[in-house]
Amino acid sequence: MKRDAIVKETREALAKTGFFLSRPHGERGLCFDMVARRDDTLLIVKVFQNVDALSKETAQELKAIARTLDGSPLVVGERSGTGALEDGVIYSRFGVPILCRSTLHEFLEEGVPPFLFSAPGGLYVRLDATALRRMRDERGLSLGALAEIAGVSRRTIQMYLEGMAATLDVAMRLEDVLSESLALPVDPFAFVDDAASTRDPAPRLEGFERELFQRLQRLGYDVLPTIRSPFDALSKREATTLLTGVGGVGSALDRKADIVSNISRVVEKDSVMFVVRRARMSIRGVPVIAREELRRAKDSDDVEEMISERKG
Template sequence: MSREELINTTRSVLAKAGFEISSALNLRSICFDIVGRKDETLLIIKVLSNVDAFSRENADDMKVLADALKATPLLIGETSSSGPLEAGIVYSRFKIPIISNETLGEHLLEDVPPFIFAAPGGLYVKIDGELLRKIRETDGISLGTLAEVTGVSRRTIQMYESGMGAMIDAAMRLEEFLKVPIIEPVNPFEYASKKKPEDYEVKTGEHTSSNTLNRLLEIGFAITPVTKSPFEAISRSRQTVFLTGLGVDEERLIQKAIIASEISKIAGKHSLIIVERGRPAESIESTAVVTSEELKKIDDQDELTDLALSRSTKK
């Protein structure tokens, strides 16, 4: 299956599951292909036939965007160097969750979540550690007894109770002995980042390589530069967050503004394009357009925010 077909399949599954989804970007120069939202779940998705082609640079860029937008980065793929990605298993690369379209469909459309995750050393399952401890203590079962049943150490049983994943055969033996289901489903949309959006922002006293972004810093915006994206930065004022693009070439500028508009709507943010010269319109779709000359005359973040919001709402 071609990458374009894989992307279309992913979009189809998301749409059937009730997600609001972006157009298929399918641009190798950016770090994601689809943005989708349903309720509080915002996904930033990259689709690759072979997930081994997913680079650390791409993963880092996705994490910056995901943390800044409070989203989950997700990689959809078909194969790796080890063979086809199996249904019902959550893989990972550079701490980005990876699943197949089959797993995505089972999870969203058939309400059959994955129960297995791949990690160094093999395949594992999640155990409800609190339930395991409660049963053991209530029934007076010793750590030694469970260790003997599962073929692991007492320390390992304690680690299961603390949330560590278990090898599949050990978990199955535990369930069989206790006669209680203790294996939990794996949420492929669960992304535990240790970063805050502020961690990626340009620090006070620092500058970017862009005079325009530096001007935004001067008037009080917090700036997170992004690469491999259809926009150059995420700009945050006291009032709101803008997906911020910079443009010179009018044809490319319009394309960037349309993409930023679509993504910003799905992400629940706003979008802004700052152009070096001229201006095709005050807004393109819902993306506000401001010239660099206008920006030079603005001395406060609230003034630019109000101007951008007023233009983005014009039809």
């Protein structure tokens, strides 16, 4: 199946199950293809035919955006270099969860979560350590007896009792002999991120963009520059996060504002465009602030007041 068809199926599955989606933007080379929200769940989604095409740089920006927006990154794909992605398995590349189409559909439409995740060495299952401890106590099983059932060492059994995941074969042997389910479902939308490991060095900035981001930082914003996104940065201060666009003229500025405006509605964050000279107060509902106006701003409250006044 071609990538465009996978994108279409992914959008349909999300929309069918109550997600509000950003419009297709048609831009290539971006770190995400769509954003989708349902209640408190926000997904930043990238689609590949071959998931090996997910680069480290794209994954890092995808995770950084998800973290800043309190969302979860997700890649949907069809295959990797070793073959088709298996149904019911969560894969991972550079810390980004990866699902095939059928796994996503089953989870969204049928409420069937995946129970397996791929890691070096094969497929693994999260064991219910509490249930395993209970069964051991109720049946008077020693560590050695459990180790013999599972075909592993006593030390490994102890680690299972403390919450370590098991290979699929081990989990199946334990469940067969104990006649109880031990496998825990895995939530593909639960994102656990090590922020310190997800950022490349800041991109080299020049001209107006460099001046702008430095000014925003002096006004109290944490600025996350982006390279592979429709917006140019995410600017965050306390509970405020701004989708930030920079420059552009004519139809290019209008198109950028249109895309950013749509995304901002889905992620439920304000957006703003900064330009050298302003001809309009807003574009497609996105407030526009000129260089001189930003220079005159005394603090972040002045910036946010201009944004509030100019929202369409």
